[in-house]
Amino acid sequence: MAIPFWLQHWTSTVETTAHSTGYFLSVYAVLMVVYMGVDVYLSYVATVDAPLHASKTLHENLLAKVIRLPMSFFDTTP
Numbered sequence: 885m886a887i888p889f890w891l892q893h894w895t896s897t898v899e900t901t902a903h904s905t906g907y908f909l910s911v912y913a914v915l916m917v918v919y920m921g922v923d924v925y926l927s928y929v930a931t932v933d934a935p936l937h938a939s940k941t942l943h944e945n946l947l948a949k950v951i952r953l954p955m956s957f958f959d960t961t962p
Contacts, residue, residue: 887915 894908 887912887919890915 890912894912898908
């Protein structure tokens with residue numbers, strides 16, 4: 885994660901650099917927005933997309949197995 889490294893750079897060079905505080909804050913803000921975007925995307929994938937894909941695959945495989953059962957299974961199983 886780049887945010888702690890940026891803060892370390894900011895605090896170590898604040899006295900010797902020609903950049904203003906606004907520059908450091910704007911880079912920090914951009915890093916935070918990127919971090920939040922990645923976090924929201926990964927949370928979506930982990931909670932919505934991955935379980936949906938897993939359940940779809942599971943049910944497709946189950947349906948394929950049930951359809952391929954011999955007719956005698958359906959005659960004897962109510």
